[in-house]
Amino acid sequence: MSAKLPPKCPPAADHPLLPKIKEALGDLVLSHGVSPDGLLCVMVPAGSIREVAQRLKALGFDQALSVSAMDYMEEKKFVMLYTFASYLTPELKGILLNVRAEIPRDDPRVASIADIFPSADYDERECHEMFGIWFDGNPHMGKRFLLDPDCCIDEKTGKPLYPLRKDFKVPDWGLFG
Amino acid sequence: MSVVQGLKEYMLRQAKLDRIIKWGIKWSMWPVHLVTSCCGVEVAHTSAPVFDAERWGVLPFNTMRQTNVVLVEGTITRKMAKVLKWVYEQMPEPKFVIAMGACAVRGGLFWNSYHVVQVDTVVPVDAYIPGCPPTPEAVIRAFFMVGNKILGKPGPEVKPVKVDLTPYLPQPKPAAKPAAKPAAPAKPAAAPVAPQTA
Numbered sequence: 001m002s003a004k005l006p007p008k009c010p011p012a013a014d015h016p017l018l019p020k021i022k023e024a025l026g027d028l029v030l031s032h033g034v035s036p037d038g039l040l041c042v043m044v045p046a047g048s049i050r051e052v053a054q055r056l057k058a059l060g061f062d063q064a065l066s067v068s069a070m071d072y073m074e075e076k077k078f079v080m081l082y083t084f085a086s087y088l089t090p091e092l093k094g095i096l097l098n099v100r101a102e103i104p105r106d107d108p109r110v111a112s113i114a115d116i117f118p119s120a121d122y123d124e125r126e127c128h129e130m131f132g133i134w135f136d137g138n139p140h141m142g143k144r145f146l147l148d149p150d151c152c153i154d155e156k157t158g159k160p161l162y163p164l165r166k167d168f169k170v171p172d173w174g175l176f177g
Numbered sequence: 178m179s180v181v182q183g184l185k186e187y188m189l190r191q192a193k194l195d196r197i198i199k200w201g202i203k204w205s206m207w208p209v210h211l212v213t214s215c216c217g218v219e220v221a222h223t224s225a226p227v228f229d230a231e232r233w234g235v236l237p238f239n240t241m242r243q244t245n246v247v248l249v250e251g252t253i254t255r256k257m258a259k260v261l262k263w264v265y266e267q268m269p270e271p272k273f274v275i276a277m278g279a280c281a282v283r284g285g286l287f288w289n290s291y292h293v294v295q296v297d298t299v300v301p302v303d304a305y306i307p308g309c310p311p312t313p314e315a316v317i318r319a320f321f322m323v324g325n326k327i328l329g330k331p332g333p334e335v336k337p338v339k340v341d342l343t344p345y346l347p348q349p350k351p352a353a354k355p356a357a358k359p360a361a362p363a364k365p366a367a368a369p370v371a372p373q374t375a
Contacts, residue, residue, distance in 0.1 A: 147292065148254070148255035148256045149290065150255070150290065151255045151292060152291055152292075163291040163292070168291070170289045170290070170291055
Protein backbone atom coordinates (compact mmCIF):
# COMPACT_ATOMS: atom_id res chain seq x y z
CA MET A 1 0.00 0.00 0.00
CA SER A 2 1.44 3.31 -1.02
CA ALA A 3 2.10 5.68 1.81
CA LYS A 4 1.17 8.79 -0.12
CA LEU A 5 -2.00 8.85 -2.14
CA PRO A 6 -2.38 11.35 -4.98
CA PRO A 7 -4.51 14.38 -4.08
CA LYS A 8 -8.10 13.89 -4.90
CA CYS A 9 -9.16 16.61 -7.27
CA PRO A 10 -12.80 17.47 -7.84
CA PRO A 11 -14.29 17.05 -11.30
CA ALA A 12 -14.14 20.24 -13.33
CA ALA A 13 -17.85 20.85 -13.10
CA ASP A 14 -17.91 20.65 -9.29
CA HIS A 15 -15.12 23.09 -8.51
CA PRO A 16 -16.42 25.61 -5.93
CA LEU A 17 -14.94 28.53 -7.82
CA LEU A 18 -16.42 27.69 -11.19
CA PRO A 19 -19.86 29.41 -10.91
CA LYS A 20 -18.23 32.65 -9.79
CA ILE A 21 -15.67 32.54 -12.59
CA LYS A 22 -18.33 31.81 -15.18
CA GLU A 23 -20.43 34.65 -13.87
CA ALA A 24 -17.52 37.09 -13.89
CA LEU A 25 -15.79 36.17 -17.13
CA GLY A 26 -18.78 35.05 -19.15
CA ASP A 27 -17.89 34.24 -22.74
CA LEU A 28 -14.18 34.92 -22.20
CA VAL A 29 -13.74 31.38 -20.85
CA LEU A 30 -12.74 29.17 -23.76
CA SER A 31 -12.43 26.02 -21.65
CA HIS A 32 -11.84 25.01 -18.06
CA GLY A 33 -10.41 22.08 -16.14
CA VAL A 34 -8.89 21.03 -12.82
CA SER A 35 -5.18 20.32 -12.37
CA PRO A 36 -3.96 17.36 -10.26
CA ASP A 37 -3.27 19.83 -7.44
CA GLY A 38 -6.91 20.86 -7.37
CA LEU A 39 -6.42 24.23 -9.05
CA LEU A 40 -9.07 25.49 -11.42
CA CYS A 41 -7.50 26.22 -14.83
CA VAL A 42 -9.27 28.59 -17.18
CA MET A 43 -8.24 29.08 -20.80
CA VAL A 44 -8.90 32.56 -22.12
CA PRO A 45 -8.04 34.28 -25.44
CA ALA A 46 -4.67 36.04 -25.28
CA GLY A 47 -6.04 39.32 -26.59
CA SER A 48 -8.42 39.77 -23.68
CA ILE A 49 -6.01 39.06 -20.82
CA ARG A 50 -6.31 42.65 -19.55
CA GLU A 51 -10.07 42.45 -19.41
CA VAL A 52 -9.84 39.11 -17.62
CA ALA A 53 -7.46 40.62 -15.08
CA GLN A 54 -9.75 43.59 -14.48
CA ARG A 55 -12.79 41.36 -13.98
CA LEU A 56 -10.85 39.09 -11.60
CA LYS A 57 -9.76 42.10 -9.62
CA ALA A 58 -13.37 43.21 -9.36
CA LEU A 59 -14.22 39.68 -8.19
CA GLY A 60 -11.80 39.97 -5.27
CA PHE A 61 -8.47 38.58 -6.42
CA ASP A 62 -5.87 41.07 -5.21
CA GLN A 63 -2.55 39.64 -6.37
CA ALA A 64 -0.96 37.84 -9.28
CA LEU A 65 1.17 35.16 -7.64
CA SER A 66 3.10 34.27 -10.75
CA VAL A 67 3.34 35.07 -14.41
CA SER A 68 5.09 32.34 -16.32
CA ALA A 69 5.10 30.62 -19.65
CA MET A 70 5.42 27.15 -21.10
CA ASP A 71 7.24 26.52 -24.32
CA TYR A 72 5.50 24.12 -26.73
CA MET A 73 8.20 24.19 -29.37
CA GLU A 74 6.77 21.58 -31.74
CA GLU A 75 3.29 23.11 -31.67
CA LYS A 76 4.89 26.56 -32.18
CA LYS A 77 3.16 28.26 -29.31
CA PHE A 78 3.73 29.58 -25.81
CA VAL A 79 1.13 29.03 -23.13
CA MET A 80 1.06 31.94 -20.71
CA LEU A 81 0.27 30.88 -17.17
CA TYR A 82 -1.09 33.42 -14.69
CA THR A 83 -1.83 32.42 -11.11
CA PHE A 84 -4.15 34.64 -9.10
CA ALA A 85 -4.81 34.56 -5.38
CA SER A 86 -6.41 36.68 -2.72
CA TYR A 87 -5.33 37.78 0.73
CA LEU A 88 -8.23 39.98 1.70
CA THR A 89 -11.39 38.38 0.35
CA PRO A 90 -12.51 35.75 2.89
CA GLU A 91 -14.40 33.59 0.36
CA LEU A 92 -11.33 33.25 -1.85
CA LYS A 93 -8.81 32.35 0.86
CA GLY A 94 -6.82 29.24 0.11
CA ILE A 95 -7.86 29.24 -3.54
CA LEU A 96 -5.49 29.61 -6.47
CA LEU A 97 -6.76 30.29 -9.97
CA ASN A 98 -4.75 29.44 -13.06
CA VAL A 99 -5.47 31.47 -16.15
CA ARG A 100 -3.86 30.28 -19.38
CA ALA A 101 -3.60 31.87 -22.78
CA GLU A 102 -1.93 30.71 -25.97
CA ILE A 103 0.29 33.01 -28.02
CA PRO A 104 2.24 32.24 -31.20
CA ARG A 105 5.90 31.37 -30.81
CA ASP A 106 7.37 33.41 -33.67
CA ASP A 107 5.89 36.72 -32.47
CA PRO A 108 5.29 36.30 -28.72
CA ARG A 109 3.40 39.39 -27.60
CA VAL A 110 0.88 39.75 -24.83
CA ALA A 111 -0.54 42.76 -22.99
CA SER A 112 1.01 43.62 -19.64
CA ILE A 113 -1.14 43.44 -16.52
CA ALA A 114 1.44 45.18 -14.34
CA ASP A 115 -0.71 48.28 -13.87
CA ILE A 116 -3.68 46.18 -12.72
CA PHE A 117 -1.70 43.80 -10.49
CA PRO A 118 1.60 45.51 -9.51
CA SER A 119 3.02 42.20 -8.26
CA ALA A 120 3.09 40.97 -11.85
CA ASP A 121 5.75 43.51 -12.82
CA TYR A 122 8.84 41.56 -11.73
CA ASP A 123 7.40 38.30 -13.01
CA GLU A 124 6.80 39.84 -16.41
CA ARG A 125 10.35 41.17 -16.56
CA GLU A 126 11.75 37.75 -15.65
CA CYS A 127 9.48 36.02 -18.14
CA HIS A 128 10.59 38.45 -20.84
CA GLU A 129 14.20 37.68 -20.05
CA MET A 130 13.85 33.92 -19.92
CA PHE A 131 11.39 33.36 -22.80
CA GLY A 132 11.62 36.48 -24.92
CA ILE A 133 7.93 37.29 -24.56
CA TRP A 134 7.21 40.98 -25.09
CA PHE A 135 4.72 42.43 -22.61
CA ASP A 136 3.09 45.46 -24.23
CA GLY A 137 2.79 48.28 -21.71
CA ASN A 138 5.54 47.21 -19.32
CA PRO A 139 8.22 49.95 -19.45
CA HIS A 140 11.10 47.58 -18.62
CA MET A 141 11.01 45.45 -21.74
CA GLY A 142 14.28 44.95 -23.61
CA LYS A 143 16.47 45.27 -20.51
CA ARG A 144 18.38 42.68 -18.50
CA PHE A 145 16.88 42.05 -15.08
CA LEU A 146 18.24 38.89 -13.45
CA LEU A 147 20.75 37.59 -15.99
CA ASP A 148 24.32 38.71 -16.28
CA PRO A 149 24.65 41.38 -19.01
CA ASP A 150 27.38 39.39 -20.78
CA CYS A 151 25.55 36.08 -20.60
CA CYS A 152 23.29 34.34 -23.12
CA ILE A 153 24.12 36.54 -26.09
CA ASP A 154 24.50 35.14 -29.59
CA GLU A 155 28.11 35.75 -30.61
CA LYS A 156 27.37 36.13 -34.31
CA THR A 157 24.39 38.43 -34.27
CA GLY A 158 24.75 40.04 -30.84
CA LYS A 159 21.10 39.40 -30.05
CA PRO A 160 20.04 38.02 -26.67
CA LEU A 161 19.24 34.32 -26.34
CA TYR A 162 16.47 33.13 -24.07
CA PRO A 163 17.69 30.34 -21.79
CA LEU A 164 14.40 28.73 -20.80
CA ARG A 165 13.27 28.13 -24.37
CA LYS A 166 13.41 24.54 -25.48
CA ASP A 167 15.79 25.25 -28.37
CA PHE A 168 18.39 26.98 -26.18
CA LYS A 169 21.72 25.17 -26.23
CA VAL A 170 23.60 25.13 -22.95
CA PRO A 171 27.31 25.85 -23.43
CA ASP A 172 29.08 22.56 -22.75
CA TRP A 173 32.20 23.92 -21.07
CA GLY A 174 31.52 22.08 -17.82
CA LEU A 175 29.92 18.99 -19.22
CA PHE A 176 32.14 16.24 -17.89
CA GLY A 177 34.91 18.24 -16.24
CA MET B 178 68.40 47.80 20.89
CA SER B 179 71.62 46.27 19.89
CA VAL B 180 70.40 42.91 21.19
CA VAL B 181 67.24 43.04 19.08
CA GLN B 182 69.25 44.12 16.08
CA GLY B 183 71.68 41.30 16.65
CA LEU B 184 68.88 38.77 17.00
CA LYS B 185 67.28 40.01 13.81
CA GLU B 186 70.52 39.73 11.92
CA TYR B 187 71.11 36.28 13.38
CA MET B 188 67.66 35.07 12.33
CA LEU B 189 68.03 36.55 8.89
CA ARG B 190 71.36 34.87 8.56
CA GLN B 191 70.03 31.56 9.69
CA ALA B 192 66.95 31.94 7.42
CA LYS B 193 64.61 31.10 10.26
CA LEU B 194 62.19 33.97 9.63
CA ASP B 195 60.65 32.32 6.65
CA ARG B 196 59.62 29.29 8.67
CA ILE B 197 58.28 31.46 11.47
CA ILE B 198 56.18 33.51 9.04
CA LYS B 199 54.78 30.35 7.48
CA TRP B 200 54.05 28.93 10.89
CA GLY B 201 52.20 32.13 11.78
CA ILE B 202 50.18 32.09 8.58
CA LYS B 203 49.25 28.48 9.11
CA TRP B 204 47.78 29.12 12.52
CA SER B 205 45.86 32.25 11.55
CA MET B 206 43.76 31.42 8.53
CA TRP B 207 40.83 33.74 8.76
CA PRO B 208 38.13 32.97 6.20
CA VAL B 209 35.81 35.53 4.74
CA HIS B 210 32.38 34.11 3.99
CA LEU B 211 31.07 34.15 0.49
CA VAL B 212 27.77 32.50 1.33
CA THR B 213 25.87 31.93 -1.88
CA SER B 214 24.10 28.70 -0.90
CA CYS B 215 23.23 26.34 1.89
CA CYS B 216 26.87 25.44 2.69
CA GLY B 217 26.98 28.57 4.84
CA VAL B 218 24.97 26.70 7.46
CA GLU B 219 27.73 24.12 7.82
CA VAL B 220 30.37 26.83 8.15
CA ALA B 221 28.35 28.39 10.94
CA HIS B 222 28.41 24.95 12.55
CA THR B 223 32.18 24.71 12.04
CA SER B 224 32.88 27.70 14.21
CA ALA B 225 30.17 26.88 16.74
CA PRO B 226 31.25 25.39 20.12
CA VAL B 227 30.93 21.70 19.12
CA PHE B 228 33.50 21.73 16.33
CA ASP B 229 35.16 25.02 17.30
CA ALA B 230 37.54 25.49 14.41
CA GLU B 231 39.19 28.37 16.22
CA ARG B 232 41.28 25.75 18.02
CA TRP B 233 43.24 25.63 14.75
CA GLY B 234 43.18 29.36 14.21
CA VAL B 235 40.19 29.46 11.86
CA LEU B 236 38.37 32.59 12.90
CA PRO B 237 35.49 33.74 10.70
CA PHE B 238 35.87 37.43 10.14
CA ASN B 239 33.88 40.18 8.58
CA THR B 240 35.64 42.00 5.80
CA MET B 241 37.90 40.79 3.06
CA ARG B 242 40.61 43.36 3.80
CA GLN B 243 41.35 41.77 7.17
CA THR B 244 41.26 38.13 6.12
CA ASN B 245 43.37 35.83 4.01
CA VAL B 246 41.10 32.94 2.95
CA VAL B 247 38.03 33.05 0.71
CA LEU B 248 35.67 30.26 1.62
CA VAL B 249 33.38 29.93 -1.39
CA GLU B 250 30.24 28.37 0.04
CA GLY B 251 28.02 27.32 -2.78
CA THR B 252 26.95 28.03 -6.31
CA ILE B 253 28.76 30.79 -8.14
CA THR B 254 26.66 32.36 -10.86
CA ARG B 255 28.10 34.60 -13.54
CA LYS B 256 26.99 37.69 -11.65
CA MET B 257 28.48 36.40 -8.40
CA ALA B 258 31.76 35.47 -10.13
CA LYS B 259 32.48 39.17 -10.54
CA VAL B 260 31.97 39.64 -6.81
CA LEU B 261 34.26 36.68 -6.08
CA LYS B 262 37.01 38.13 -8.26
CA TRP B 263 36.57 41.51 -6.62
CA VAL B 264 36.71 40.01 -3.10
CA TYR B 265 39.83 38.02 -4.01
CA GLU B 266 41.61 41.10 -5.34
CA GLN B 267 40.80 43.13 -2.23
CA MET B 268 42.56 40.68 0.09
CA PRO B 269 46.16 41.13 1.20
CA GLU B 270 48.81 38.57 0.27
CA PRO B 271 49.21 35.71 1.04
CA LYS B 272 45.68 34.59 0.19
CA PHE B 273 44.03 31.24 -0.34
CA VAL B 274 40.78 30.00 -1.84
CA ILE B 275 38.75 27.03 -0.66
CA ALA B 276 35.91 25.79 -2.88
CA MET B 277 33.31 24.25 -0.63
CA GLY B 278 30.51 21.98 -1.79
CA ALA B 279 29.69 20.24 -5.04
CA CYS B 280 28.34 23.42 -6.60
CA ALA B 281 31.56 25.36 -6.08
CA VAL B 282 33.76 22.47 -7.21
CA ARG B 283 32.07 21.54 -10.49
CA GLY B 284 28.65 23.13 -10.56
CA GLY B 285 26.99 20.27 -8.68
CA LEU B 286 23.31 20.10 -9.40
CA PHE B 287 23.65 22.95 -11.88
CA TRP B 288 26.43 21.36 -13.90
CA ASN B 289 24.88 22.25 -17.25
CA SER B 290 23.29 25.54 -16.32
CA TYR B 291 23.47 28.60 -18.53
CA HIS B 292 24.43 30.84 -15.63
CA VAL B 293 26.73 28.86 -13.29
CA VAL B 294 30.54 28.95 -13.46
CA GLN B 295 33.18 26.83 -11.79
CA VAL B 296 35.25 28.55 -9.14
CA ASP B 297 38.64 27.51 -10.51
CA THR B 298 37.94 29.31 -13.77
CA VAL B 299 37.67 32.57 -11.83
CA VAL B 300 40.30 32.37 -9.06
CA PRO B 301 43.03 29.81 -8.26
CA VAL B 302 41.66 27.23 -5.80
CA ASP B 303 43.90 25.73 -3.10
CA ALA B 304 41.58 23.12 -1.62
CA TYR B 305 38.35 21.48 -2.70
CA ILE B 306 35.70 20.14 -0.36
CA PRO B 307 33.32 17.75 -2.11
CA GLY B 308 29.95 17.03 -0.60
CA CYS B 309 26.43 18.36 -0.65
CA PRO B 310 26.80 19.92 1.83
CA PRO B 311 30.16 18.91 3.37
CA THR B 312 30.31 18.21 7.08
CA PRO B 313 32.15 20.56 9.46
CA GLU B 314 34.93 17.95 9.78
CA ALA B 315 35.50 18.18 6.04
CA VAL B 316 35.78 21.96 6.27
CA ILE B 317 38.37 21.66 9.02
CA ARG B 318 40.25 19.08 6.96
CA ALA B 319 40.38 21.53 4.05
CA PHE B 320 42.01 24.07 6.32
CA PHE B 321 44.59 21.40 7.25
CA MET B 322 45.22 20.85 3.53
CA VAL B 323 45.87 24.56 3.04
CA GLY B 324 48.12 24.51 6.10
CA ASN B 325 50.14 21.64 4.64
CA LYS B 326 50.40 23.57 1.42
CA ILE B 327 51.73 26.62 3.26
CA LEU B 328 54.37 24.59 5.10
CA GLY B 329 55.31 22.71 1.94
CA LYS B 330 54.45 19.36 3.49
CA PRO B 331 53.08 16.53 1.39
CA GLY B 332 49.59 15.78 2.59
CA PRO B 333 46.23 14.49 1.50
CA GLU B 334 44.75 16.39 -1.38
CA VAL B 335 41.30 16.30 -2.93
CA LYS B 336 40.88 17.30 -6.54
CA PRO B 337 38.10 16.76 -9.06
CA VAL B 338 38.96 14.10 -11.61
CA LYS B 339 37.95 14.34 -15.24
CA VAL B 340 35.81 11.36 -16.21
CA ASP B 341 34.53 10.70 -19.70
CA LEU B 342 30.91 9.67 -19.33
CA THR B 343 30.06 9.53 -23.02
CA PRO B 344 29.92 5.68 -23.21
CA TYR B 345 27.20 5.71 -20.55
CA LEU B 346 25.02 8.30 -22.25
CA PRO B 347 22.20 7.29 -24.61
CA GLN B 348 23.88 7.09 -27.99
CA PRO B 349 22.31 8.46 -31.18
CA LYS B 350 21.13 5.50 -33.23
CA PRO B 351 23.35 4.65 -36.21
CA ALA B 352 21.84 5.35 -39.61
CA ALA B 353 20.60 1.85 -40.44
CA LYS B 354 17.62 3.06 -42.47
CA PRO B 355 19.51 3.98 -45.68
CA ALA B 356 20.59 0.36 -45.91
CA ALA B 357 16.97 -0.78 -45.75
CA LYS B 358 15.72 1.75 -48.29
CA PRO B 359 17.48 0.30 -51.37
CA ALA B 360 15.71 -2.96 -50.65
CA ALA B 361 12.30 -1.28 -51.04
CA PRO B 362 12.72 -0.08 -54.66
CA ALA B 363 13.74 -3.61 -55.61
CA LYS B 364 10.09 -4.74 -55.38
CA PRO B 365 8.72 -2.24 -57.94
CA ALA B 366 11.61 -3.19 -60.16
CA ALA B 367 10.55 -6.81 -59.87
CA ALA B 368 6.90 -5.96 -60.49
CA PRO B 369 7.26 -5.11 -64.20
CA VAL B 370 8.74 -8.52 -64.73
CA ALA B 371 5.45 -10.19 -63.94
CA PRO B 372 3.44 -8.58 -66.78
CA GLN B 373 6.15 -9.55 -69.20
CA THR B 374 5.95 -13.17 -68.25
CA ALA B 375 2.15 -13.03 -68.36
